[in-house]
Amino acid sequence: MPDIALYVNGLKWLGWQEATVTRSIDAVFNQYTLRLTSTWPGAPGAGIPPVKKGDECSLALEGETVVTGFLNNVRLKVTADGFDLTVDGRDKTALLFKGAVLNTPAEWSGKTALQIAQEICEPFGITVRALSSVGAVFKKFTCQPGETANRAIQRLCGHRALFHYADPAGNLILANADAATPAARGLALGFDGKTNVESVTFDDGLDGQYSDYVVYNQKPGLSFGGNPHNKVLGRAKDHTVRQYCPKVVIANEPGDTTAARDLAVQTAALAAARALALSYETPDWRPVPGGKLWSINTTTPVTDDITGVKKTMLIKKAVFHVSEEVAETSTLTVVDPKSYALIAEPEDNVGGWS
Incomplete structure (x- = not known):
């Protein structure tokens, strides 16, 4: 087992038999689950780490800190033979959600x-x-x-x-x-033996995509349906969506046809970029031996003969896992970097819900 250290109340707790650590751009906060199962080392009740929910702590994998925050949940099962302890931790930014x-x-x-x-x-x-x-x-x-x-x-x-x-x-x-900064290594899955990943999961969905993107101009304070200035200004088509399913985008500021078409094209491109996600499982926690752990918001070249993807992708999620039965692995979810080329929302809604 690799070195997994939980620092709580000035003490360092080792010996965890299973660990899963997740870092994700979309989730915002980092989190982990650790498990320790043991027979009683002496008298019943001995050997249980005295950790409680709310304890401030940090978690390190092989000496590198990955999560700094608090214990969100502690589950303990005790029998006559021993105990089974599971702790869930989150970083400080999880508090921003509550x-x-x-x-x-x-x-x-x-x-x-x-x-x-x-x-x-x-x-x-x-x-x-x-x-x-x-x-x-x-x-x-x-x-x-x-x-x-x-x-x-x-x-x-x-x-x-x-x-x-x-x-x-x-x-x-x-x-x-x-x-985004470049990762220290690319991801390869090929028929020629040049492979450094163990598996790939392909996730390509239509939920966020539309066949046509239509931009309308709407001036504040005027009826959308009755105003002659509220007209179609720009269109874009996503040819990968075969079913007719249009989306209307309301332009919040007046603009010419070129600006409206640019907005339609940008909206279509963002939706298309977000549709495909690939998850690669690698037999390591680090891109290169002795280097830092895989990190989110980094780019990595992907050469995948199975899915046909051969381009630079962005790591948006990294899951590190290890147990007594399974050696350490990293599962890296990558997307087109354009997925985060966001479109700024207008400022006319800065005082309320959107």
Whole structure:
């Protein structure tokens, strides 16, 4: 078994017999599950790690910290022969999904998305940094009563074509599609023996795709149906969708036909990029021996003779697993980098739900 260390209350706990660690851009926060089963080393009750829900802790795989936060759940089964302990941990940013924004006032003017996110996260003990430009300052941004911190940050990012996710220290990162860095190794699955993965799972769905994308112009305060200026300005077609299923996009700002067509094409391209996800299982936790663990928001060249994908892809999710029965593996979910080339939402909704 590799070195799996849980640091809780100043103590280091080893000997875990099964571990699953998940890092994901879409989920935002990192999480893990550890399991320890043992017969009583002495008197019944001895040898059980004294961990409790809410304990602040960090988890390291072979010396590299992957999750910093708290124990979210502790499950313990005790018998006459021994015990079975399972702990679930999450990083600090998971609190943003539960906790509401209580800043007073919860309204900002003349500040960037980064500055507002920093103020929202400060009470949670979470710092925020940006890997890319965060765009212009907001004229006004307001949180609604009871709105969770993550929902507010999600809206912030939406207005600046950004996404957010946690780092191994449990702090928050804001980024755009240009912020990804290259991984130390590519992924290969070929008929010529040049293979460094054990399996691939192909997931290609139509749920988010449409056959036609139609952009309309709508001017604020006027009836959509009765105004002669509310007309079709741009179209795009996704030829991979064979069933007729159109999507209407309302342009929030007036524009010419070229701008409208660009918006239609960009919306279609984003949906198409998100449709396909590939998950590769590799027999290691690191791209190269002695290097760092596989990381999310990194790009890797994929050469796959099975699916036909031969291009640079973005790692959006990494799952590390090991048990006494199964050696360590990484399952890397990769997507087209264009999946995170987001379209900025207009600022006319910064004070309410969208």
